[in-house]
Amino acid sequence: MNDPGEAIAVSPLEAWVARLLTTLASDLPDAQLAPEAWYRRHQALPLELASLQVMQLVDLIEASFEVVLSSLDVTRVHFATPAAIATRLRQRGVG
Amino acid sequence: MNGSRTRLRVTHFAGVYLARIAVHLPTTRVTTHALAALMGVDGDALIRLTGILERPVAPPEHATSDLAIAALRGLLDDATPSRTSEIDRLILATVTPDHPSPATAPLVQHQLGLGHAPAFDIAAACAGFVYALDLAARALMTGDRAVLIAAAECRVRTLARATPGVRVLFGDGAVAALVTGETTNLRLLATGLGADGRGHAAVRVEAGGSRLPTSTATLAEGLEALRMEDGAHVFMKATEAFITLADDFLNALGLTLDDIALVVPHQPNVRILERVARLLRLPPERLVITCDRLGNMGGASVGVALASALSEGRIHPGDKVLLLTAGAGYTAGAALLESVAPMPLC
Numbered sequence: 001m002n003d004p005g006e007a008i009a010v011s012p013l014e015a016w017v018a019r020l021l022t023t024l025a026s027d028l029p030d031a032q033l034a035p036e037a038w039y040r041r042h043q044a045l046p047l048e049l050a051s052l053q054v055m056q057l058v059d060l061i062e063a064s065f066e067v068v069l070s071s072l073d074v075t076r077v078h079f080a081t082p083a084a085i086a087t088r089l090r091q092r093g094v095g
Numbered sequence: 096m097n098g099s100r101t102r103l104r105v106t107h108f109a110g111v112y113l114a115r116i117a118v119h120l121p122t123t124r125v126t127t128h129a130l131a132a133l134m135g136v137d138g139d140a141l142i143r144l145t146g147i148l149e150r151p152v153a154p155p156e157h158a159t160s161d162l163a164i165a166a167l168r169g170l171l172d173d174a175t176p177s178r179t180s181e182i183d184r185l186i187l188a189t190v191t192p193d194h195p196s197p198a199t200a201p202l203v204q205h206q207l208g209l210g211h212a213p214a215f216d217i218a219a220a221c222a223g224f225v226y227a228l229d230l231a232a233r234a235l236m237t238g239d240r241a242v243l244i245a246a247a248e249c250r251v252r253t254l255a256r257a258t259p260g261v262r263v264l265f266g267d268g269a270v271a272a273l274v275t276g277e278t279t280n281l282r283l284l285a286t287g288l289g290a291d292g293r294g295h296a297a298v299r300v301e302a303g304g305s306r307l308p309t310s311t312a313t314l315a316e317g318l319e320a321l322r323m324e325d326g327a328h329v330f331m332k333a334t335e336a337f338i339t340l341a342d343d344f345l346n347a348l349g350l351t352l353d354d355i356a357l358v359v360p361h362q363p364n365v366r367i368l369e370r371v372a373r374l375l376r377l378p379p380e381r382l383v384i385t386c387d388r389l390g391n392m393g394g395a396s397v398g399v400a401l402a403s404a405l406s407e408g409r410i411h412p413g414d415k416v417l418l419l420t421a422g423a424g425y426t427a428g429a430a431l432l433e434s435v436a437p438m439p440l441c
Contacts, residue, residue, distance in 0.1 A: 053144065054327035055366060068374065071331035079327070 013095035014086035020060055021082060054079060065094045103287035103340070103429070105347040111232040113281040113432065114241075115273040117169030118402045119162050120389070121151040125251075127263060134259045141263045146365020150266030150390030152251045158193045160202045162269035163247035167207055170243070170273050179207070183239035185214040186230055188223025188246040188394040190423070191253060192216060195303065203245070220298075221361045221422025222288070223394025224270065225430050229286040231274040245271040248393035253300075256317035260326060264364055266390030270398030280436050281416070287344040287429040294332065298323050298423035333363055336421035337371045344429040345417070352377065356414035359404055361421060362386035362396040383409070393422070410434050 057079075058069050067089070073079075078088035089095055126149045131138030142148060153162060171179060185207075187200040204214035219226035224246040231242035247269035254262045274283075300321050302313035309319060323329050337360060345351055352358075358381055360368060365387050372382050383400045392399060397420050404410055411434060418430040 055330050055370075056144070058327075058331075059370070069331070071328055071335055074327050074331045076325070 011086055011095070013089060014082050017061075017085045017089075018082040020057060057085075061089065061094075065089070067092050067094050103289045103343050103347065103427070105285060105287040105344065106229070106232075107285045107348075108232045108236070108283050110276050110278075111235050111283040112275055112277060112279045112435070113228075113272050113283065114275045114277060114279040115170050116281075116398065116402050116405065117166050117271050118399050119165035119169065119269045119271075120399070121153045121157070121162070121267050123152050123154060124149045125152045130263060131259070134262065136259045141259065144260075144366065145263055146369070146387050147263060147390050148387050150251070150388075151268055153249050153267040155252075157249065159189050159191050159247045159249040159269075160193050160199050160206070162249055162267065163187055163189075163199070163203050163245040163271065164206050166247065166269040166271035167203065167243060167245055170271050171207065179209055181240045182209050182212050182243050184231070184234050184242040185209060185212055186227045186242065186244045187214070187216050188219060188227040188244070189216055189248060190218050190220050190223070190393060191248045191250050209243075219394065219422065219426045219428070220424055221363070221391070221393050221396065222420040222424075222426040222428035223422070224396075224398040225286065225418055225420045225428030226288060226426070227394075228272070228274065228283065228430055229288055229428065232283055232286065235274065235276050241273060241275045243271065244274060245269060246394035246398055248395050250321075250393060254320055257320040257322070261321055261323055264391045266386075266392050268389065268392040268395050268399055270395045270402060272398065278435065280434070281410075282433045282435050284415075284431040284433055285344075285348055286431075287340070287347065289340075289427045291425045291427075294423075294425040297325065297329050297332070297425070330367060332425070333367050333421055334370050334374070336425065336427055337361075337367075337419050338374055340419055340421060340427050340429050341375065341417065344431070348431060350415075350431075352417075354415055355381070355417045356411070357381055357383065357404060357409055358417045358419060359383045359397060359401045360419040361391075362389065362400055363391050363421075394420075396420075412436055 062068060073088055079085055127142050127147055128138035131141050185200050185204050187203060189199060192199040198216040200214035200216050204212060217226055227244040231244050234242050249267050250265045251267050301307055302318035303309045307313060358377060362385055365384060368384050383404045385400045385403050397418050410416055414434045416432040420428045
């Protein structure tokens with residue numbers, strides 16, 4: 001467990017994913033999109049483009065690494081947060 | 096005709112031809128920018144994320160039967176006068192029938208003056224055209240002289256309360272084909288059909304059936320509109336369905352993609368097809384994409400795309416053409432065609 005006030009270490013891969021998410025989120029009229037909001041029902045979002053943006057993210061990941069993601073990767077659990085995405089990518093041999 | 100079992104039900108056919116094909120597209124086009132303005136969202140973002148620029152939309156006075164009839168008349172107007180009496184069956188693929196009951200096909204049959212030819216609907220979603228083609232081929236094998244198949248969807252008006260990400264995808268339209276045993280233009284070599292009901296809830300209209308009849312409560316929740324609860328997962332599953340279908344079907348036939356001159360897929364959205372093309376290493380000149388201008392027309396999409404390829408001269412005698420469809424349900428259907436001679440377009 002981290003000590004209070006200690007910076008939580010973020011892996012380069014997780015930081016890279018987080019930067020991508022920021023870029024994609026800024027593409028929306030409402031830039032408040034949080035990763036976990038991707039899978040919320042449309043009532044929670046001003047614009048239901050989230051799932052399509054997930055696909056942009058998948059394309060960017062695949063363009064950056066030697067990996068092809070599948071429906072087993074793009075799930076609520078594995079794509080919930082930047083950390084979860086990074087964990088899944090590491091499981092797939094990335095990073 | 097003989098069959099083999101893989102994940103697909105693959106059937107080889109001999110002596111089955113698509114003699115004619117006709118399309119009806121409503122003349123009114125709604126651009127994605129106009130649709131986005133109506134929904135209060137960013138049109139450029141919608142286009143960037145789907146690749147869909149515009150779609151045909153049926154006028155309010157027309158329903159699915161009208162679209163199907165218009166396409167079918169295109170076939171019959173060019174046929175000999177005796178042709179209608181030789182039609183032994185009408186199969187209409189649609190998931191947007193005029194009414195929940197009865198089927199739309201008998202109405203179409205009556206309007207076309209097809210006598211007492213059997214007429215029925217099939218609901219195989221975006222695989223509807225290929226499922227209908229498979230059924231027509233089987234009917235010919237058991238004695239029918241000629242079968243009319245049509246796939247028609249009048250979907251757009253049902254999406255008024257769908258999410259923007261769903262609403263942007265769809266267009267209205269119809270395609271029809273005359274399937275005969277006479278040696279004509281496009282020969283049907285094989286079909287491969289399958290379904291996976293584990294995905295039944297992924298893309299669904301929740302209300303209006305026996306499970307959940309329409310009520311004030313369902314209307315209040317907008318459950319009459321098509322929903323994709325987990326669009327990213329559906330996107331991935333759709334991509335995988337196309338790739339697996341192509342692999343399984345061609346493998347069962349002892350072929351590879353190198354044997355195929357042109358792949359004509361269902362048209363879910365441009366981004367899915369781009370991903371499929373990338374993963375299959377399929378160059379653009381061997382893949383037909385029409386959804387950028389037409390949207391997703393459900394079961395009609397693959398037939399409309401086939402007609403588009405024919406009209407653009409992209410299919411030549413001797414070419415093998417692969418139809419690939421994957422849809423809600425999940426359903427999947429592939430067909431292998433071989434061009435025998437240039438097809439007259441109606």
